[in-house]
Amino acid sequence: MADLRSSFLGIKSPNPFWLASAPPTDKEYNVVRAFKAGWGGVVWKTLGEDPPIVNVSSRYGALHSADQRMIGFNNIELITDRPLDVNLREIKQVKRDWPDRAVVVSLMVPCTEQAWKAILPRVEETGADAVELNFGCPHGMSERGMGSAVGQVPEYVGMVAKWCKQHTRMPVIVKLTPNITDVRKPARAAKEGGADAVSLINTINSITSIDLDIMAPTPTVDGKGTHGGYCGPAVKPIAMHMVADIARDPETYGLPISAIGGIANWRDAAEFISLSAGTVQVCTAAMHYGFKIVDDMISGLKNWMDSKGYATIEDFRGKAVPNVTDWQYLNINYKSIARIDQDKCIKCGLCHIACEDTSHQAIAKMKDNGTRRYQVIDGECVGCNLCAHVCPVPECISMVSVDTGRSYLNWTQDPRNPMRKAAE
């Protein structure tokens, strides 16, 4: 049976599944329920200076799939709205009661050394395992010069990380904002500032919908709305790209990563770990379904690891990183084409119309005495994959590789590339 135990910056947890800093980790009550349900750790909801912030009503927006499930989630909440004291007392209690779980404390205070210097010892006193610097929240706090207002300026990120390393012996994790063009820059700055790890992503600037009756964005607060932070399944691809970018950047290579963004099940978790994440953090999926989803995350990851022969998380951590490359190094001579499994095909015609109307006219629509039949025209198929994605039947269309008889050639080597450097 696979061993899911994780050790991240020396912080031990029975599994790599942590709850991200957000409402699920806002107070002792929730965190204890999460630990009872089996979560390996929590990043406590972000603490700030007293007096506590004040929230508005309402606070959340959502994007739903056709079957009414939330695929994207947005919020305009700020950091914790409870007094610092209360939070610290509860953190201390929880860490004492649950010594085997990871308890990391998220922090956001004004961008001055004094502010950070003041709060760090108080957190250290709770016995918490680490601090996570919230440089991510894209709404509200950023207007006050905190959150993503700091996270978007690499020099500030480095500077604050450095202060924190100076004023505490706890490990320092820098939580990055995705609201930036090149996420490698703040990650490099964090590393240079001495941060022990980065976590990403925080939420993405977003407006989820406009209420057409009142002509205002949702969530609506007395007729007005504002941009909020986007998360949930819809942001996973963006988070994966950012994690991969940091994982393969020579300057940050090996920097521990706690991955966040759209993780809802063991498969999402395994994907992020394959991109080198040491732990994964979850917010939206827990807010959607409750803490019980960790059951499937634990058993699913174990079963999958067993099926692959991975005994520990380390056995497959980062294994996909070497296969993430730049476009220019992809093999231009490789060819694959679509194959339809006629026994699985239910004749919905979606592959045909997608290819016919919008792509390469490579799926023929036929009728053999009244029965519909869809057939790939091998010579026309460029292997784009569109049909396989629109097909509603799992594994009905597969992409098979075709032997072209030609060996590996990438764009930098290709004679068709006008910018090609002459062969040495």
Place this chain on the structure above:
Amino acid sequence: MTQSAAPDIAAGRLRPDEIAANFEDIKPPLDGKRALIESSRCYFCHDAPCIEACPTSIDIPNFIRMINTGNTLGAAEKILEANILGGMCARVCPTEILCEDKCVRNTSEDKPVNIGMLQRYAVDHLMEQGRHPFTRAAPTNMRVAVVGGGPAGLSCAHRLATLGHNVTIFDARNKLGGLNEYGIATYKTVNNFAQAEVDFVLAIGGISMKTGQMLGRDITLDELRRDFDAVFLGLGLSGVNALGLDGEEQLSGVVDAVSYIADLRQATDKGSLKVGRKVVVIGGGNTAIDIAVQSRKLGAEDVTLVYRRAPENMSATWHEQEFAQINGVKIKHWARPVRLIGQNGAVREVEFERTLLDDRGRLVGTGETFSILCDQVFKAIGQRFVNDPVNGKARESIDLIDGKIAVNEEMKTSLANVWAGGDCVASGTDLTVQGVEDGKVAAHAIDRYLRGAN
């Protein structure tokens, strides 16, 4: 082995609240949330097989998608532009042999998208708003007579009016709707939906109606052909087949199912209908199933439906047979009635002979018989076209095939300016939705004829 007591046929077998519950909507409508979930199951197939299986070719994926985006009115308009009686069809179509049978969702999961219920959701929504979604083309000043205000006639009249022609509907009955009003099982079309739909259809304008006017009695085809630019016949089937047994006409308690159902449909108090304690139904179609189930719902204790061939030969679908069985109807196959046994002028027993197919595939009796005691016998062995009103005294008579009106693919009869459709034509499948399609096809053919003749 004859029963001694007098036949037990009575009204009010059940309490009024039981009757009311029994005749409620058998398929309660979808609410908004269910409609959203169900509509999300549709894949929006290209060249969708379900469309091909709908006799009126409703653009099913398109209307379902519109429901899913919250454009329910658009969905209803999409349905109604192909099938103006989309509300009734959604209630009465045997979708299990039409659209839903061809849904690709059957292939992988044996559970088609519930097209009928979604169709009802959309059309009901539009009708509840009390608006008519279509407008008439510029007036042509052409006049068309439509005889018969059933599904075929209503559909034809509506499409003709939309195209700018003036239409007069003649019907022998007092209300329009045909079998929608007088035939369809009560629990399929509750709350007087048939009349609401007639009003909805007529709201297009340009259609006048003459009820209580019977072709062959009050008007003749010759007159209509002379006084109107074109004529459409949607006469349905007004004759019923006879068992051909002694006593059929004389014995009390031997009842024609179709007229009994008409009375039931018209009765405000369903409990006022008299029904036997033990009932035998003879037949294998919709009518047989409907009378069997409705007798049960009126309080008959024992209902046996006897059909002379195999289950798969019944024109009632497997779904309807199952529905009858769920409602406590016993179905016996492979037997035909050979004798009605009466006492004191009332039927008390029916004798059946078992049947089989001989080696040439013909239905034959085995000689073995059995009998079923009963208080009431419903005949439901099919209806036929009554030719007399059309051809009786006409100068020029219309061609028939298999006893029904012969038409070409444009629903044109052998007479110069006469079209026909619905149950009364030879191609008929005896479904409401087919009547609607026939009427629509005929309307377009008539329109082309009238514009060409201009």
